[in-house]
Amino acid sequence: MIRFHGVSKRYDTGQEALSRVDFHIERGEMVFLTGHSGAGKSTLMKLIMLMERPTSGQVIVGGRNTERIRGNGIAHYRRDIGVVFQNHQLLFDRSVFDNVALPLQVAGFQTADIGRRVRAALDKVGLLHKEKLKPITLSGGEQQRVGIARAVVNKPALVLADEPTGNLDPDLSAEIMTLFRQFNELGMTLMIATHDIELTQRMNKRVMSLEHGRVLAGGNPS
Numbered sequence: 001m002i003r004f005h006g007v008s009k010r011y012d013t014g015q016e017a018l019s020r021v022d023f024h025i026e027r028g029e030m031v032f033l034t035g036h037s038g039a040g041k042s043t044l045m046k047l048i049m050l051m052e053r054p055t056s057g058q059v060i061v062g063g064r065n066t067e068r069i070r071g072n073g074i075a076h077y078r079r080d081i082g083v084v085f086q087n088h089q090l091l092f093d094r095s096v097f098d099n100v101a102l103p104l105q106v107a108g109f110q111t112a113d114i115g116r117r118v119r120a121a122l123d124k125v126g127l128l129h130k131e132k133l134k135p136i137t138l139s140g141g142e143q144q145r146v147g148i149a150r151a152v153v154n155k156p157a158l159v160l161a162d163e164p165t166g167n168l169d170p171d172l173s174a175e176i177m178t179l180f181r182q183f184n185e186l187g188m189t190l191m192i193a194t195h196d197i198e199l200t201q202r203m204n205k206r207v208m209s210l211e212h213g214r215v216l217a218g219g220n221p222s
């Protein structure tokens with residue numbers, strides 16, 4: 001699903017965020033990405049999202065060399081990737097329903113189809129009864145679940161989550177991880193960046209660790 005071949009990323013500031021990174025994630029895997037602050041986790045995910053481009057090396061996603069994905073192709077490519085952030089990035093003047101519907105509207109789905117899919121996603125994260133509320137009235141854990149529903153509503157093959165439990169207490173973090181595991185069991189490939197080593201140990205999934213822009217361990221399926 002994702003292959004990095006000798007990927008380096010140097011920002012314009014001269015900072016080398018990734019240095020000759022090689023790894024492979026198979027379709028259907030759930031992999032944690034860990035490492036100290038500044039190790040390069042977000043940069044690695046931005047390269048997969050085509051928000052940044054490598055200075056050298058190849059990023060292959062779903063069998064496609066992303067170097068060749070340009071212009072209009074980028075939006076199309078991103079439709080098959082769900083993204084979850086630590087700070088939700090929800091629209092606070094829209095309802096829960098509208099927030100989750102957003103990716104489907106952008107992709108041009110029919111209204112009836114949108115309703116069906118949004119409710120299915122909200123049901124999976126246990127928030128069907130809150131579809132009319134504004135996100136501001138929800139707890140942090142609920143807001144994060146809205147963010148997750150939005151990330152998966154399009155049934156993407158790949159979900160990237162950057163510190164999805166960063167602001168949550170241990171019980172809520174475990175709940176979010178259970179959700180991710182359920183999506184993984186449905187066949188989605190997941191990559192989850194986290195500082196929470198204890199949480200990753202409990203999940204019993206592959207852990208890939210970065211240190212100063214290099215893969216320290218766990219770069220390949222066991």
Ligand SMILES: Nc1ncnc2c1ncn2[C@@H]1O[C@H](COP(=O)(O)OP(=O)(O)OP(=O)(O)O)[C@@H](O)[C@H]1O
Nearest residue numbers: 011013015017035036037038039040041042043044
């Ligand atoms: N846009 C940018 N311009 C310049 N340097 C950057 C940029 N983004 C990240 N960096 C630098 O690249 C390195 C890797 O940053 P990155 O955000 O990928 O790390 P991270 O492992 O996600 O860290 P954290 O856990 O703190 O989010 C850091 O030294 C950071 O300062």
